[in-house]
Amino acid sequence: MMMTDASGDTTLHKAVQSQHLDVVKLLVKEDPEFEFLPNHAQETPLYLAAEYDFHDSLINILEYCKKPTYSAGPSNRTPLHAAVIHEHEDCIRSLWRWNNPLCEEPNLWGWNSLHYAVKLGVEDVVSDMLAWKTSLVYLPASNENDWTRAIHIAASEGDINMINKLLNHRPDCRDMFNRNNQNALHVSVLNNQDKVVCSLLDSDKCDSLVDEPDRDGNTPLHLLAVSGNHVPELINHPRAKKMSFIKENQTKRPHICFSSIGCA
Structure with missing residues (x-):
C-alpha cells in the first residue's frame, strides 16, 4: 500500500475509487495500524469514500482499521465536511458514530x-x-x-x-x-429574507433585535429602508425607531423616514 502512482494514489485509493470492496477490506485488514496518507490532492481513501458516497468502502475502513486517520483533505476539509457538503446521509451517519468531534473541525x-x-x-x-x-x-x-x-x-x-x-x-x-455587530434580523433584512423577518418578529423574545444598531449605527429598520422592501411587521413594530439617526462619525444624514411610504 506504500507504493503510489503519479497522482499519489495508493492501492487503497484505487480500490476505493473502483469500489472493489473485497480489495478494500483485504488491504485494511492486512495492516490495520497503517496510517492512510493523502494523495497529491490531499485526499485520503477515507475522504474519497465520503466525498463520492462509497459508503461500503467507508464502513470497511472504519471497521477494520484500528486507528483510521482523517488527515486534512482539500482546503483542510475533514471526511465529514465532504459527506455533509455532498449530502451523503449514510456516510454522514457512519462518520458521526465513529468520531463526533469531527463536526468541530474547521476547514481553510x-x-x-x-x-x-x-x-x-x-x-x-x-x-x-x-x-x-x-x-x-x-x-x-x-x-x-x-x-x-x-x-x-x-x-x-x-x-x-x-x-x-x-x-x-x-x-x-x-x-x-x-x-459588523449585526444580529439575525439585520442579516435576514440584508438578504431580503422577508419571511424570516416576519418569523423572528412573531416572537416577543426577539423584540430586542429590532432596535439594535450594527457597527455603522444601522438598525434592521434602517437597512430595510435602504433595500426598498416593504415589511409592515418591522416598519410598524413598536420598538422600531423610525426617526433615529445612524452613527455620527459615519454620516450626519438621517436615514429614510417611513412616513414617505405610508407609515406614520
Whole structure:
C-alpha cells in the first residue's frame, strides 16, 4: 500500500475509487495500524469514500482499521465536511458514530460541518450535532474575526425551520452578532429574507433585535429602508425607531423616514 502512482494514489485509493470492496477490506485488514496518507490532492481513501458516497468502502475502513486517520483533505476539509457538503446521509451517519468531534473541525475558511449542514438545510444532521453539544452554535464560521455563527447562516439562507431548530437548542443564540455587530434580523433584512423577518418578529423574545444598531449605527429598520422592501411587521413594530439617526462619525444624514411610504 506504500507504493503510489503519479497522482499519489495508493492501492487503497484505487480500490476505493473502483469500489472493489473485497480489495478494500483485504488491504485494511492486512495492516490495520497503517496510517492512510493523502494523495497529491490531499485526499485520503477515507475522504474519497465520503466525498463520492462509497459508503461500503467507508464502513470497511472504519471497521477494520484500528486507528483510521482523517488527515486534512482539500482546503483542510475533514471526511465529514465532504459527506455533509455532498449530502451523503449514510456516510454522514457512519462518520458521526465513529468520531463526533469531527463536526468541530474547521476547514481553510473556518467553516465546520455544522455550518455546512445549516447552510444546506440538513436538519437531521444539525439535530444530532446539537444534541451532542449545543455549544456548537457559538462557534464562528471564520478563521479570523468575522464571528458569523450558525444563526446568521440560517438567516441569510431564509431557512425558518433551521432558525427555529437552533433557537430550540440555544435560545440565546438569537442575540449573537457577526463582525459588523449585526444580529439575525439585520442579516435576514440584508438578504431580503422577508419571511424570516416576519418569523423572528412573531416572537416577543426577539423584540430586542429590532432596535439594535450594527457597527455603522444601522438598525434592521434602517437597512430595510435602504433595500426598498416593504415589511409592515418591522416598519410598524413598536420598538422600531423610525426617526433615529445612524452613527455620527459615519454620516450626519438621517436615514429614510417611513412616513414617505405610508407609515406614520
